[in-house]
Amino acid sequence: MRAGYGAHTVLHALSLRLAPGTVGCLLGPSGCGKTTALRAIAGFEPIGAGRILGDDMVLTDAGHIVPPEKRGIGMVFQDLALMPHLDVASNVAFGLHRQPRAERDARVAELLELVGLAGSAKAYPHQLSGGQQQRVALARALAPKPRLILLDEPFSSLDVELRERLSQDVRAILLHEKTTALLVTHSQFEAFAMADVIGVMRSGHLHQWDTAYNLYHRPADRFVADFVGEGRLLPGTRRADGAVEMELGVLRAHAEIPPPGPVEVLLRPDDVVHDDSSAVQATVTARAFRGAEFLYSLRLDSGREVLSLVPSHHDHAIGCRIGIRLDVEHLIAFAI
Amino acid sequence: MFRKPETVGWKLIAALIAAPTLLPLTASLGSFTRLDAELWSHLSEYVLPQVLPTTLILLFGVSLGVSLLGTALAVLVTLFEFPGRRFFSWALLLPLAMPAYVLATVFVGSLDYAGGVATFLREHGVMLPELRNTFGAAIVLIAALYPYVYLVVRSSLATQGARVLEAARGMGLTPAQAVLRVALPLSAPAILGGTLLAAMETLADFGTVAAFNVDTLTSAIYKAWFALFSVDAALQLAGVLLIVVVVLLMLQNRVHAARRTTQSGPPAMRLRLAPIGAALAVLACTLVLLLCFAAPALQLVIWSARHLADVNAQLLGSATNSVLLGVIAALLIAFLAVMLGYAARRSSSRTVQWATRTATLGYALPGALLAVGLFVPMAALVRHVNEALGWSLLLQGGLVLMLLAYAVRFTAVAHAPVQAGLSRIKPSLDEAARLAGITGVAQIVRVHLPLLRPGLAAACALVFVDVMKEMPITLMTRPFGWDTLAVRIFELTSEGEWQRAALPAIAIVIAGLVPVWWLVRHLDDGIAGARDIRGSST
Numbered sequence: 001m002r003a004g005y006g007a008h009t010v011l012h013a014l015s016l017r018l019a020p021g022t023v024g025c026l027l028g029p030s031g032c033g034k035t036t037a038l039r040a041i042a043g044f045e046p047i048g049a050g051r052i053l054g055d056d057m058v059l060t061d062a063g064h065i066v067p068p069e070k071r072g073i074g075m076v077f078q079d080l081a082l083m084p085h086l087d088v089a090s091n092v093a094f095g096l097h098r099q100p101r102a103e104r105d106a107r108v109a110e111l112l113e114l115v116g117l118a119g120s121a122k123a124y125p126h127q128l129s130g131g132q133q134q135r136v137a138l139a140r141a142l143a144p145k146p147r148l149i150l151l152d153e154p155f156s157s158l159d160v161e162l163r164e165r166l167s168q169d170v171r172a173i174l175l176h177e178k179t180t181a182l183l184v185t186h187s188q189f190e191a192f193a194m195a196d197v198i199g200v201m202r203s204g205h206l207h208q209w210d211t212a213y214n215l216y217h218r219p220a221d222r223f224v225a226d227f228v229g230e231g232r233l234l235p236g237t238r239r240a241d242g243a244v245e246m247e248l249g250v251l252r253a254h255a256e257i258p259p260p261g262p263v264e265v266l267l268r269p270d271d272v273v274h275d276d277s278s279a280v281q282a283t284v285t286a287r288a289f290r291g292a293e294f295l296y297s298l299r300l301d302s303g304r305e306v307l308s309l310v311p312s313h314h315d316h317a318i319g320c321r322i323g324i325r326l327d328v329e330h331l332i333a334f335a336i
Numbered sequence: 337m338f339r340k341p342e343t344v345g346w347k348l349i350a351a352l353i354a355a356p357t358l359l360p361l362t363a364s365l366g367s368f369t370r371l372d373a374e375l376w377s378h379l380s381e382y383v384l385p386q387v388l389p390t391t392l393i394l395l396f397g398v399s400l401g402v403s404l405l406g407t408a409l410a411v412l413v414t415l416f417e418f419p420g421r422r423f424f425s426w427a428l429l430l431p432l433a434m435p436a437y438v439l440a441t442v443f444v445g446s447l448d449y450a451g452g453v454a455t456f457l458r459e460h461g462v463m464l465p466e467l468r469n470t471f472g473a474a475i476v477l478i479a480a481l482y483p484y485v486y487l488v489v490r491s492s493l494a495t496q497g498a499r500v501l502e503a504a505r506g507m508g509l510t511p512a513q514a515v516l517r518v519a520l521p522l523s524a525p526a527i528l529g530g531t532l533l534a535a536m537e538t539l540a541d542f543g544t545v546a547a548f549n550v551d552t553l554t555s556a557i558y559k560a561w562f563a564l565f566s567v568d569a570a571l572q573l574a575g576v577l578l579i580v581v582v583v584l585l586m587l588q589n590r591v592h593a594a595r596r597t598t599q600s601g602p603p604a605m606r607l608r609l610a611p612i613g614a615a616l617a618v619l620a621c622t623l624v625l626l627l628c629f630a631a632p633a634l635q636l637v638i639w640s641a642r643h644l645a646d647v648n649a650q651l652l653g654s655a656t657n658s659v660l661l662g663v664i665a666a667l668l669i670a671f672l673a674v675m676l677g678y679a680a681r682r683s684s685s686r687t688v689q690w691a692t693r694t695a696t697l698g699y700a701l702p703g704a705l706l707a708v709g710l711f712v713p714m715a716a717l718v719r720h721v722n723e724a725l726g727w728s729l730l731l732q733g734g735l736v737l738m739l740l741a742y743a744v745r746f747t748a749v750a751h752a753p754v755q756a757g758l759s760r761i762k763p764s765l766d767e768a769a770r771l772a773g774i775t776g777v778a779q780i781v782r783v784h785l786p787l788l789r790p791g792l793a794a795a796c797a798l799v800f801v802d803v804m805k806e807m808p809i810t811l812m813t814r815p816f817g818w819d820t821l822a823v824r825i826f827e828l829t830s831e832g833e834w835q836r837a838a839l840p841a842i843a844i845v846i847a848g849l850v851p852v853w854w855l856v857r858h859l860d861d862g863i864a865g866a867r868d869i870r871g872s873s874t
Binding site for chain 2: 067068069074075077079080094098140202
């Protein structure tokens with residue numbers, strides 16, 4: 001699909017496919033168009049070109065929109081959008097108004113049990129904590145058993161610790177309900193914790209639609225390499241025999257890397273290993289203690305920087321010179 | 337990407353609601369383009385030289401008085417601690433419940449030569465100076481209008497005053513220096529804003545100056561119309577009045593632009609006054625409360641008790657009319673405010689923004705100006721319709737003109753609480769309802785109305801009370817022989833029957849306590865601004 005406002009294009013040729021029962025995620029910095037994509041899928045925004053299909057039925061194309069209420073979609077809004085005048089049970093029952101009362105009550109009870117709020121059915125949203133409100137919003141969206149549930153930055157109003165716990169809970173709930181879900185977030189930790197497939201977006205372009213593992217270890221381009229995880233790019237030369245020569249040594253490469261010539265190699269912190277017996281040495285310029293490990297920033301003799309993750313019993317002061325070597329499983333290189 | 341078709345309808349609705357505000361503006365300004373030379377020379381020779389200086393002196397005197405009194409009281413209750421501070425903090429708003437013309441009735445009635453207080457003083461050898469003049473009117477208006485300044489300055493200081501004061505004192509300023517050099521400059525926009533509101537009320541005042549027999553532009557409009565029977569002269573004077581209003585509005589615009597952002601945070605410690613200072617503070621607050629509210633209220637009760645025999649069919653009829661008019665106007669105006677709010681919600685077009693600003697500008701237009709400014713064009717319209725269709729519609733004697741004038745003046749009063757209610761209905765709630773299959777009317781009933789209800793109730797209550805208190809519009813546009821409580825007060829006071837005016841006055845004061853009560857409840861949650869409580873005297 002392509003979408004925008006007036007002359008301003010927000011989404012350029014965005015294309016993705018979400019298999020039933022999986023959790024997808026659009027990940028990107030704010031303003032990348034991910035929320036517009038989500039709203040287009042919900043039917044709140046028209047699209048300029050392309051199609052949105054649900055179970056092979058056209059939901060939106062350039063001239064036609066199936067209204068949101070007829071799409072069988074549930075949504076958890078960024079501000080949650082709980083009805084402040086209704087109690088928790090009524091909020092969850094909000095989308096079930098066409099069902100017989102007994103059925104509705106049973107479904108509400110089931111969902112409240114599932115999200116761990118069985119005791120708070122009569123409470124009002126403002127009496128709940130942020131995390132509890134989050135669960136009510138999720139229960140409300142799930143109640144009518146939608147084909148697809150959309151989550152728009154669902155944890156943005158919560159503090160970091162709560163986010164981590166809740167994102168795992170939410171994934172468990174989504175799997176339990178066997179719902180297909182699409183999440184939008186700017187936090188890669190949320191994306192990694194919840195999604196089976198993640199799309200990295202920037203300025204309306206979808207850079208890569210892949211698993212978390214592949215985004216980290218096989219980024220499609222420089223932006224994905226930089227945005228997902230930590231790491232540094234180091235220059236090198238791709239030789240005719242396939243190996244890549246760089247200041248830290250020669251690396252054997254597999255088929256996917258660019259043709260012979262100058263390249264840039266992505267080095268993750270776990271690719272650079274501390275080894276006292278190594279001839280290659282670097283100077284510690286900064287260090288961050290992470291419990292089990294130190295993340296060291298190291299300056300090479302060329303003046304370039306790499307990151308290295310070292311078990312935390314190797315305690316080196318800033319200014320120390322330590323031996324390092326490369327231990328690269330997948331070589332990631334981009335042609336310059 | 338595409339334009340929603342329904343926004344055209346909303347633009348039209350917003351423009352229609354704003355149109356009646358433009359009508360008196362164009363009519364009174366337009367009167368300058370068709371200047372009747374003879375009429376104008378009469379006005380400029382005999383009326384304006386008297387009326388214009390009096391109006392301006394009153395305006396200046398009241399502005400000065402309310403800004404000093406209101407600011408001093410606000411500084412006292414927000415920055416300092418003394419016995420009874422919490423009580424005075426809200427009680428000092430009570431004078432808002434008493435329209436200036438009621439206060440004027442009490443003042444003139446008891447200090448007049450034959451009045452109780454004057455007689456008592458005279459028997460003890462004290463001769464009061466003549467008070468039925470501009471000076472006396474100014475005193476009463478200051479007593480009735482100082483809460484406008486007090487309220488705004490109080491909330492401006494309450495959010496940041498004490499903390500900034502702490503910071504200033506931490507940098508070595510004495511308390512007095514800190515107040516003068518930090519707190520007051522900080523609240524300058526609030527002081528000016530509150531003073532301008534009080535100035536607009538002064539300009540709109542009709543009942544007070546009538547009781548004091550002082551001729552201002554508003555009373556001149558009334559006399560030109562109902563004593564000289566010259567609507568043209570009245571309209572011409574309304575044009576002059578409008579020029580003064582426009583100047584005040586321009587000043588207000590600049591104050592708004594200069595308004596500083598207020599930081600919120602936990603309130604800091606107030607400065608505890610030493611015993612002598614505390615005693616003086618209590619004395620000052622008590623004196624203000626006593627003179628501006630308690631004593632006049634007591635006097636009203638005493639006079640009412642003396643004239644209980646006045647409770648007759650005529651008075652009850654006036655009361656019924658007042659209530660009826662208030663209810664109809666409240667429902668109509670709350671409805672208009674809701675439509676205006678929805679228009680702004682559905683369409684962010686310039687037309688709607690402009691219409692909202694115009695429609696909420698009417699609070700600045702004095703009732704006398706509105707009455708004549710709406711009457712003339714509407715009368716012309718009715719005449720044309722009658723001629724064209726052979727009908728015989730009558731304008732004066734219908735409620736339409738009256739309600740139209742109320743709508744122009746009080747839409748702003750209803751707009752603020754309705755807007756506060758609408759802002760609770762976030763767009764995501766609409767979308768959530770839509771995904772749940774709840775659209776159209778069901779959405780309004782199940783989502784919007786429950787959330788809008790408190791705002792709507794506040795809007796209705798505020799408009800109801802304002803209409804009950806309103807004097808000049810009601811007086812000039814009412815159907816013949818149709819009395820309300822406010823009109824009864826005017827008639828009784830113009831006959832010098834000060835004491836007998838107490839009975840209708842007390843009914844109005846009791847009704848007026850409703851918005852004050854509402855205001856006190858919302859004093860510190862930021863909803864209540866001075867514009868919401870408009871209208872203590874007209």
